[in-house]
Amino acid sequence: MNNSQGSTPAKPAAPRAHKGYRSRRPRPKVKQPVPQNKPSVSVIPLGGVGEVGKNMTVIEYGDDIVVIDAGVKFPGEELLGIDLVIPDITYLVENVSKIRGIFLTHGHEDHIGALPFVLRQIQVPIYGTRLTLGLVKNKLTEHGLMRDAQLHEITADDIINVGSLELEFFRVNHSIPDGIGIAVRTPVGLIVHSGDFKLDQTPVDDKVLEFSKLARYGDEGVLLFICDSTNVERPGYTPSERTVGDTFRSVFAKTQSRIIIATFASNVHRIQQVINTAAEFNRKVAVVGRSMVTVVDVAQQLGYLTVPKGMLVETEEVDRLPDNQVTIITTGSQGEPMAALTRMATNNHRQIAIREGDTVIISATPIPGNEKLVARTIDNLFRIGADVVYKDVAMVHVSGHAAQQEIKLMLNLLRPKYAIPFHGEYRHQTTFSKLAQTMGIPADHIIRCNIGDRIEFNAEQGQITGSVEAGAVMVDGIGVGDVGNIVLRDRHHLAQDGVVIAVVTIDKENGTILAGPDLVSRGFVFVREAGDLLGEAKSKVREALTTRTAANTTEWSILKNLIRDTLNEYFYLKTKRRPIVLPIIMEI
Amino acid sequence: MNNSQGSTPAKPAAPRAHKGYRSRRPRPKVKQPVPQNKPSVSVIPLGGVGEVGKNMTVIEYGDDIVVIDAGVKFPGEELLGIDLVIPDITYLVENVSKIRGIFLTHGHEDHIGALPFVLRQIQVPIYGTRLTLGLVKNKLTEHGLMRDAQLHEITADDIINVGSLELEFFRVNHSIPDGIGIAVRTPVGLIVHSGDFKLDQTPVDDKVLEFSKLARYGDEGVLLFICDSTNVERPGYTPSERTVGDTFRSVFAKTQSRIIIATFASNVHRIQQVINTAAEFNRKVAVVGRSMVTVVDVAQQLGYLTVPKGMLVETEEVDRLPDNQVTIITTGSQGEPMAALTRMATNNHRQIAIREGDTVIISATPIPGNEKLVARTIDNLFRIGADVVYKDVAMVHVSGHAAQQEIKLMLNLLRPKYAIPFHGEYRHQTTFSKLAQTMGIPADHIIRCNIGDRIEFNAEQGQITGSVEAGAVMVDGIGVGDVGNIVLRDRHHLAQDGVVIAVVTIDKENGTILAGPDLVSRGFVFVREAGDLLGEAKSKVREALTTRTAANTTEWSILKNLIRDTLNEYFYLKTKRRPIVLPIIMEI
Incomplete structure (x- = not known):
């Protein structure tokens, strides 16, 4: 868990201007030669593996980084009071000069929702299709970030060269229009990222997933396929919208x-x-x-x-x-x-x-x-x-993610050397691995990775070679990262049994009690019912403090522990509950 | 919500001894005449309608009450810190002298789990089949309640007369063995309670639901069928175990x-x-x-x-x-x-x-x-x-509850004049109502009732005629009913944004600040990050209190509001969070 403060963004180096993009540039006829002495290409998921949500994938070759997506995750009920969870982008902040752009696959929150938080820390170009950028603009305007945003609209037919990397796009079907997958041509080989996809043979907008491009990638040779695995447990096909x-x-x-x-x-x-x-x-x-x-x-x-x-x-x-x-x-x-x-x-x-x-x-x-x-x-x-x-009584919803037959078709079209399942928990990653093995991909070529893993590919092989700082950053109100495990643990404890505050004012010279002990509780017991309980507890504290006074202790920590232990024991005996007990000592 | 204390049980009048039961008593050949001048029979659900859980149904005729089941409900996550929810049995406590017994349909917690709490308030005979009582004994032993428990083992073939009521039983299939349904023969007519049931044509213990008894009840004439509705949304049959x-x-x-x-x-x-x-x-x-x-x-x-x-x-x-x-x-x-x-x-x-x-x-x-x-x-x-x-990849579980075809078969066997769906939320009650209407039962003869409703039947008609005190009692640790809505609301608030305590000691003569203000927080912000925030907040409080001193206010409530308002405003401005602010003033 990362507790770094988001409010003081690192000063980013100005990103190198991207080299522009051209529409409908003919695909190069010759395969990229696989370089032997050049550095390898790395894939580093900063979110979206081993989880569903906050998708963010880094592809790095030499001095060039492209980032695919920047999503949020909505907190489970166990993250009490948390509004959003975003990826820890320490690695991006540290390598901001290498970043050639963030490429968005589609406009869902788990792919674009972290942009406002990311852009407060690093200023880099954003690429997306028209609808995706339309939604991004709305979001950035709300956050007052549009002035400095570098937004570049792309279509599925564009090809974009940034540094040593070339990006192509292919249209996919999903539960939002204008979704794309991304093919990143690196000197080591071609990496295909599916985005979130399904194959809808009869989509509402008549724009079927671009099989032909995928077939071409397959012919060209795919080093790595990063594949949506959310529905990999489901046999058959996801029905048409x-x-x-x-x-x-x-x-x-x-x-x-x-x-x-x-x-x-x-x-x-x-x-x-x-x-x-x-x-x-x-x-x-x-x-x-x-x-x-x-x-x-x-x-x-x-x-x-x-x-x-x-x-x-x-x-x-x-x-x-x-x-x-x-x-x-x-x-x-x-x-x-x-x-x-x-x-x-x-x-x-x-x-x-x-x-x-x-x-x-x-x-x-x-x-x-x-x-x-x-x-x-x-x-x-x-x-x-x-x-x-509703869903129990009628066909009112279909998923936007590919089921097993669609994933198989994708694997057959692309015939990748390696595969990484993303957009899935560990069980989806595992089920994907089993499915891909039935398609002939060796088990050690299907990489179930964790957030922050560096998966490195050279001409010979691909494997996890290390990891970078990564994880989840919690957003609560304005605060980014100021709620961590300690605060959450306290919230859980407060939620279970409430809090009791015990205040006593003592004479700092001799430890005499000048006022109190007073007890105040919230979320512990219904006060009308608890009158006796708190009254009796007060006597217990007074008694404990009075005995202590004989020993002449005015050491705060000892007094506090005495109060805490007395109340913990008494409350547990009487209620089998363990409220947080907060002793406060005022000295005069 | 009921906040009555469970720890001081009402002194129960000794229940009348039940009149004993006989095995295999031949079913009377003549129908009970429907009495014209006798009082009506009432059904009062104290739990298990409009919800799944804490099943408890009261059947009352004149001075005789039988209770079917005494279950708990497991709290949803929204009931922070709560261990169990049980029915409010005020009505039973007030009418303890009428209660002839609690009859258990089977040994699931949502049918027997409240017994320890019930038996601490009222001492009444408990009837159940062998396995059900075996589980009850275990439970009561754990709670130290076996000594006074009046447990009566029954079989599905027994007939029990208590006061003016006669009870028969019929074997059902369910996800626990030894489950029964209950037929209560009253002077007004026959009431059949399904218990939790499914029809398993090939049960593991070869004991199929007793169709023949149901057919006989149908021939005799059924006034009211109280039917398990949990799976009424599912078409077809529930598969065999x-x-x-x-x-x-x-x-x-x-x-x-x-x-x-x-x-x-x-x-x-x-x-x-x-x-x-x-x-x-x-x-x-x-x-x-x-x-x-x-x-x-x-x-x-x-x-x-x-x-x-x-x-x-x-x-x-x-x-x-x-x-x-x-x-x-x-x-x-x-x-x-x-x-x-x-x-x-x-x-x-x-x-x-x-x-x-x-x-x-x-x-x-x-x-x-x-x-x-x-x-x-x-x-x-x-x-x-x-x-x-697991369930997404294999047939590893079947439900214990009847689907639509099974419920229809039951309705056709019994041909009841009235029906009440139980063991279901409102949507199950509604779906049951629609289904029963397709079987020819008029809409106003299918009663979707709430907990505590008194549904009264006489020879002519059945309808909701009033209600009794009823509801949910929360159990937290040892406490029964000492956590109510106020405590829960506080726990929610604490869970969301934590708590900040502000303590100040003042001179009670002139309101001078003698010590503090001190601020202590839990579950609000990570303290290392929040040093400045709390320091600044402290100055704000001091400032507010100093200004106030000029006006010479020593009124506690005014001071407290001043502190609360100051901190609420400051914290919201700085964090967009609203912790519970607890001002504590000590006077010397």
Whole structure:
């Protein structure tokens, strides 16, 4: 765990200007010769391996570093009070002069969310496709970082040369449009990073994953394939996004009431399908929820969302429309306490309240850890008398990640010498390894690495040769890295049994008690019930201190321990709980 | 939420002795006449409706009350520090003289776990089948409550008359042996409570659910069916427990390494299948984990588990056996931090450590809320190099609850006039209602009730006519009900942002500051990072207090508010966090 302060950024050396990029540059016909005396190429994941979240991969050759993605991770419930977790980028700060750019595969938070924190420490160029950059701009504007940002829009057909590295891109399918994978041509060999991908044969935007480029890479020879492994446990294929559209259509067809659909704000294709279905059934669409409004705005402006004229209505207009003309698309598919659907379901939303007879489609599956929140929302909706369509009863969501058959196809197209599973916990890495072995890749060519590992490849072989400073940095409020394990341990302890503070004012000359002991508690016992308990505890402390006075100790640490031990013992005896006991001694 | 103290039990009136029970009493051939002038019968759920857990149902006719089950609920993560949740039994305490007995459907914690707390408040007879009572005895012995316990063993063929009520029982299939449903014959009509059930056509103990009794009840006429609704969202049938045995067999057949199987301790049939498979493949079995050892002991003693001679070995012997003769059956299938498998997977178990090459079967699905814990255990096992067989990759678990087709069969057998879904959240209640309507039961005859509702039935109709005091009582350590919403709210607040204590000693005559202000924090910021923050905060408080002194205020509440406001504002400005601020003023 890293506790370094983010508020005093290292002074970065000015990054070398990247050498520009050209559109549709013909792919070189000859393979790069594998250099024998040149240094090797290293891959260093700074996040996203052995975990799902905060994706960040460093590719380093000589004096050139490219970084793929800069994501956040949302904290599990065990990280009490933490807002976000970001990668520790010490290695990037130390090597800022080498960094040629951060290349973004797509606009999900676990790939772009750490950018504001990264850019406060290092100023480097950012490359991304149009929609990805659209979302990045929004984020950087919010953080007041747009002025100095060096954003470079790319398309999947661009080729970019930075130092000794050449980057190509290929379009992938995912649960957000404009996703790409990245091929990094190094003097040692070709490294292909899948990005987050699935193969959708019938994508909503008709843009199928670019098989042909992958086939060409395979022919050229792939040194290393870094592959999305999130769904590697699932046999078969991930269904097409269009299957969700079919569900929408069947629900709309039989419904005369208002229809409210909650989904991930970033799933523009899903939103497009809502809009298409609404159009088909003569309904208007209102967009609710801050992030949903933002994404719909950005996606529309940039041409990723096609909305018929007059289709979108303001939230206030909803009440003026007949029920069978209303569609509301909203955030809150994860039951997040502050999200719009959650509020609508508890009558806490400023504008919309779910009513009896409404039909609510929760077009998502709960992210692990959110199951109970989602269940609570569904329950609240049912209590109101809404009809709820959710994953247990209908095909309302498909994953954005490749299942086994898609990963196999990818491996067959690329025929990589080495493979690294990313975007997965250790069990995904292991399952990927088994699957890749069935495709003929030797076990020691499938590298299950940890955050910070340096995996080094030369012409002969690839292996983990060391590690760099890396890990997780916690963000809480404004603070970046000022909450570490000690603070978290205290929060856990406080959460379990609360806190009792014991204050006593003593005469610093002779240790006489001048005031107190006073006891104050929070989160320990209900005070009305606990009157006797705290009263008795106070006597115990006084007694202990009085006995002590005979020994004439005015040593603070001894007094504090005495108070702490007395209270710990007494409270455990009486309640079997162990609140944090904080003795405070005031001297006069 | 009820905050009444459990530690001072109401003095119970001695319950009337039950009128005894007879085995195999022939069922009366004539229907009970529906009385016109007699009082109605009431059903009052004290737990288990609108929730999964702490099942407890009261059936009341005139001066006679029978209670079905007395379960606990395991707290969600939001109930910080809480160990257990039990039903508020105020209504039972107030009506103790009417209670003819608590009838247990089976030995799961959510049906028997509250007994120790209940029996400390009311002394009433307990009825249950042999295995159920075996588990109850264990529990009551642990709590030192066996001396006064009135336990009555029943079989599914017994008929028991208590006051004006007659109780019959019918065998059901469930994920623990010896489960029963209960038919309560009242002067108003027959009430059938399903218990937790599934229909297993090929149960491990060959004891199929007693269809014939249900058919007879149907012919007799059923006023009300109280039905397990946990799996009502699932179409089709719940698979037979034997399908898990098939998975075990296929894993054992191809494995030469040690096999470790984690499952629910109470699933005796599952344990039986492990033992059978081990026998088939010439392996021994070691039993690990406190609750697993207890259940295997009790089940063996009572004849619910058949173990070939010499099959079970002590844990110490495991290391002396060749790997291909070792089976270990253990707790920890939910990733519980203190359970045996969790410890084995982190090398924290006293006797067993998982090794590379071991095969671990997690024969369970995560209970909602435990997903992350289970995922962490699987990950740890993979990291060690174990082969892990879990629900995502094999058929390692089946549910113990009926799916839609089974519930429909039950409804067709019983043809009840009214139905109440229990053992389900509101969405299960609603889905049950829809399903029952498709079977011809009118919507207003399917009652989705809340805890504490009194549902009253007479010859003409059934409806909710009122409610009794009821709810959830939280158990934390020894304390029963001394942690309520205020304490929990504080624990949440403490968990989010920690606590800052500000102490100042003042002269009570003129308000001069004699010592302090001193600030102490826990769970707020890492102290090394926060030196300046707390130092600056201290000056702010001093400044505020000094200004105040001019106004000569020595009013405590004003001073405290001044300190609190000053610190809240300062901390939020600097950190965007809101720790609990506790001002303490000492006067001399």
